[in-house]
Amino acid sequence: AFDRLYRDGLAYRTEALVNWCPGCRTSVSDLEVIPTPETGTLWSVRYHLIDEASGQPDPDAWITVATTRPETILGDTAVAVHPDDPRYTGVVGRRVRIPFVERDVPLIADETVERGFGTGALKITPAHDHDDYATGKRHDLPMITILADDATINEAGAPFTGLDRFDARRRILEELRARGDLEGERPHEMVIGRCQRSHDVIEPRLKTQWFIRTEPLAAVALEATRAGRTRILPERFEKTWEHWLTTIRDWNVSRQLWWGHRIPAWYCADGHVTVSAEADGPAACDACGRPAAELEQDPDIFDTWFSSGLWPFSTLGWPDDTPDFRRFYPTSVMETGYDIIFFWVARMMMLGIHLTGTEPFHTVYLSGLIRDPEGQKMSKTKGNVVDPLGLIDETGADALRFALIHGATPGLDQKFGRAKVEGARNFANKLWNATRFVVGARPPTIAEDAPRAQPDEGCLGPAERWLRSRAAATVQAVDEAMAAYAFGEVTRILYDAIWSEFCDWGLELAKVRLADESLPVEAREATWWTLVESLDTYLRLLHPVMPFVTETLWDAIPHRADDPELLIVADWPPVGERDAAIERRLDTLFETITAIRNARATARIDASSWLETHVALGDDALPLFQDLAPAIERLARARPLLLSPSGSALPRPSGSLEIVLPGGAVEATVLTGASDDAARLERGRLEKELAEAEGRLATARARLANSAFVGKAPPSVVEGARVRERELAEQVERLRERLAS
RNA sequence: GGGCGGUUAGCUCAGUUGGUCAGAGCGCCUCGCUUACACCGAGGAAGUCACAGGUUCGAGUCCUGUACCGCCCACCA
Numbered sequence A: 001a002f003d004r005l006y007r008d009g010l011a012y013r014t015e016a017l018v019n020w021c022p023g024c025r026t027s028v029s030d031l032e033v034i035p036t037p038e039t040g041t042l043w044s045v046r047y048h049l050i051d052e053a054s055g056q057p058d059p060d061a062w063i064t065v066a067t068t069r070p071e072t073i074l075g076d077t078a079v080a081v082h083p084d085d086p087r088y089t090g091v092v093g094r095r096v097r098i099p100f101v102e103r104d105v106p107l108i109a110d111e112t113v114e115r116g117f118g119t120g121a122l123k124i125t126p127a128h129d130h131d132d133y134a135t136g137k138r139h140d141l142p143m144i145t146i147l148a149d150d151a152t153i154n155e156a157g158a159p160f161t162g163l164d165r166f167d168a169r170r171r172i173l174e175e176l177r178a179r180g181d182l183e184g185e186r187p188h189e190m191v192i193g194r195c196q197r198s199h200d201v202i203e204p205r206l207k208t209q210w211f212i213r214t215e216p217l218a219a220v221a222l223e224a225t226r227a228g229r230t231r232i233l234p235e236r237f238e239k240t241w242e243h244w245l246t247t248i249r250d251w252n253v254s255r256q257l258w259w260g261h262r263i264p265a266w267y268c269a270d271g272h273v274t275v276s277a278e279a280d281g282p283a284a285c286d287a288c289g290r291p292a293a294e295l296e297q298d299p300d301i302f303d304t305w306f307s308s309g310l311w312p313f314s315t316l317g318w319p320d321d322t323p324d325f326r327r328f329y330p331t332s333v334m335e336t337g338y339d340i341i342f343f344w345v346a347r348m349m350m351l352g353i354h355l356t357g358t359e360p361f362h363t364v365y366l367s368g369l370i371r372d373p374e375g376q377k378m379s380k381t382k383g384n385v386v387d388p389l390g391l392i393d394e395t396g397a398d399a400l401r402f403a404l405i406h407g408a409t410p411g412l413d414q415k416f417g418r419a420k421v422e423g424a425r426n427f428a429n430k431l432w433n434a435t436r437f438v439v440g441a442r443p444p445t446i447a448e449d450a451p452r453a454q455p456d457e458g459c460l461g462p463a464e465r466w467l468r469s470r471a472a473a474t475v476q477a478v479d480e481a482m483a484a485y486a487f488g489e490v491t492r493i494l495y496d497a498i499w500s501e502f503c504d505w506g507l508e509l510a511k512v513r514l515a516d517e518s519l520p521v522e523a524r525e526a527t528w529w530t531l532v533e534s535l536d537t538y539l540r541l542l543h544p545v546m547p548f549v550t551e552t553l554w555d556a557i558p559h560r561a562d563d564p565e566l567l568i569v570a571d572w573p574p575v576g577e578r579d580a581a582i583e584r585r586l587d588t589l590f591e592t593i594t595a596i597r598n599a600r601a602t603a604r605i606d607a608s609s610w611l612e613t614h615v616a617l618g619d620d621a622l623p624l625f626q627d628l629a630p631a632i633e634r635l636a637r638a639r640p641l642l643l644s645p646s647g648s649a650l651p652r653p654s655g656s657l658e659i660v661l662p663g664g665a666v667e668a669t670v671l672t673g674a675s676d677d678a679a680r681l682e683r684g685r686l687e688k689e690l691a692e693a694e695g696r697l698a699t700a701r702a703r704l705a706n707s708a709f710v711g712k713a714p715p716s717v718v719e720g721a722r723v724r725e726r727e728l729a730e731q732v733e734r735l736r737e738r739l740a741s
Numbered sequence B: 001g002g003g004c005g006g007u008u009a010g011c012u013c014a015g016u017u018g019g020u021c022a023g024a025g026c027g028c029c030u031c032g033c034u035u036a037c038a039c040c041g042a043g044g045a046a047g048u049c050a051c052a053g054g055u056u057c058g059a060g061u062c063c064u065g066u067a068c069c070g071c072c073c074a075c076c077a
Helices: A002-007 A070-075 A130-139 A165-179 A214-226 A237-246 A304-308 A323-328 A338-356 A388-395 A397-406 A418-440 A462-483 A487-514 A521-542 A547-556 A580-602 A622-627 A629-636 A676-705 A707-712 A715-740
Strands: A011-021 A026-028 A033-050 A057-067 A078-081 A095-098 A103-109 A121-124 A182-195 A203-212 A231-233 A265-267 A273-275 A333-337 A363-367 A611-617 A638-645 A657-660 A666-670
Touching: A002 A011, A002 A273, A002 A338, A033 A070, A057 A070, A057 A078, A057 A095, A057 A121, A070 A165, A078 A130, A121 A130, A165 A182, A214 A237, A214 A338, A231 A237, A237 A338, A304 A338, A333 A338, A338 A363, A388 A397, A388 A418, A397 A418, A397 A487, A397 A547, A418 A487, A418 A521, A418 A547, A462 A487, A462 A521, A462 A580, A487 A521, A487 A629, A521 A547, A580 A611, A580 A622, A580 A629, A580 A657, A580 A666, A580 A676, A611 A622, A622 A629, A622 A638, A629 A638, A657 A676, A657 A715, A676 A707, A676 A715, A707 A715
Parallel strands: A078 A103, A231 A363, A333 A363, A611 A638
Antiparallel strands: A011 A026, A011 A203, A033 A057, A033 A095, A033 A182, A078 A121, A095 A103, A265 A273, A611 A666, A657 A666
């Protein structure tokens, strides 16, 4: 890759100002310099003007400069003021004496100087400051390096040679004060660049190193996102992307470290450069033909992100045209944290497009960061890091995966702790037990190793049709969420479908039918096959999130002849057919059961006692309720259970529990055997329900009475409001009847 | 100095194109060992959706501003 970049004119070696970390003894990229706000000191220092006659500094004439880094005085090669600054119009062009090094430097005018800052006069240290470097270039100033690699003062900084930079600063200040040239000092809020890794103060300094010319690379990366060939999600990050890539500077890729890919560049005695992609290096110098034995390889290595930037294709055998590369490049979706969008994603894009001609992925999905339960960034020094392996030992990898995905919203950080993993572990456990139940509930008429059979359509009851319809709904919902990269939504859909629908209602209904000896064998078999079918669907849907437990459980259920050995390669489930009518009626049935349970609990009736219960409901749902009567009996502890068409007179002995469903479509009476206490509690519940229903009814009526609403809202919305109003009115009426009697 | 995100039940967070969206999990309260599961089951309480304006018949949901928390980018020594 480097060889290609070099030959394409995109890699070059030059002496330039780099970010030097004295602690790591290496240069680092701009991205690895962390701007850190700190309170420093701003010192005012007098530089004496040179008397033009004597050529000596004038003790009584000076210009005062402001600096936060007095040690860099040793490297000053100019003093700059703004050209339009009236205070200095007379002195521009004269020379000043730099103390200690006794160097005379020009007083120059440059528009970048802020007149309002400090004294309006700025010392220029081109070899140790990015701004000054630019100024030095503009004015062709000498660049004097005064620091060694360990940030001690070098020979150029005599008489302070050998002192650490901060010791040198103290000494210099002392001496300036002694000379009377330290005019003042004051605290100064500033931003200091520190090393991302060692936190040392970064020293800008001159080094001869390799750079990647980023502008053309950034241009093609930008073009790819602008044209939509690569999409960044969430979209708002495209703005960040644009900004960074349009202001990007050339990338220093040389590192003076040991671990990494060594830079494949060789130098001869004449300083010629030979870059080679050969494993053993070049045979001879490209320029002068000196043999390999006389060449020396660059001791530096690449920035780790240079190597990482090649990942999408270097892992596939590139630059060879391998089957893997042909099959898997370009990749599809790049998922990573937003914190490395520049470090990694941008580099993969720039290098990938240039080197392969194709964007490495069509979508970049940026997730948030995982933080500790208090919202702190996890760090080893803080000790708040979750050890995934330890957690996996405790709760399983599936639980960890589920928890991380469940809690994730694209691009937003999530607080993460034990509680979330435990919830996911419980879910896995629930699924495990549900499967255990299904496997154990196999009717004896079905052989243990029987191949998977379709439920007999003719034998399906409403519960079975409901299970199938809900499974279809879940497949559809999961498909949509997946397509939208809403992975947290995927887990939420599956959690609800499996726990609240399949387990809470589906299995409970199935238990009753499976145990019903009065039904023909075929009916019970159909119920079981329906359970297997739904479970099979849910396991397939959940597999990407919880691969291990689903794989194991899937192995335990009967399979079709064309199923593969493993779930991981099994087909994604197709969307089945919905049955809206069944879903609606079952919902009503569930609501009825819940309402009866609620009434019983409110009246503090022993949950295990069986009570005579009367239910009246509309003709459309009545047959279904009759069909599922045994299940209602069991789930509502309603026995005997009497079902009748709505409008039928229900018995209302004292102490009975009165139930009216929203909409008034279902009414029920539970005979408690009369207890004053129960009756009182029950009445309180009914009154509360009435008050709530009346409140909603008033709101609904007010809305419909508003001619603007009726006139402007879409007809479907108005119609919906009318239906709601009717239902509430019905419910209120029924409740009043109950309370009156 | 620019740019961005967050502010919804005690806690952690969902809420796609504005119209039963006020939700989930945990926690809490009351019951319960009913033949898959107490890592469970049944029921329940709990939010003026940060604040102030505005648009609209209608706004957590759109616009403007404010406050607080956080992040990114940035060559005022």
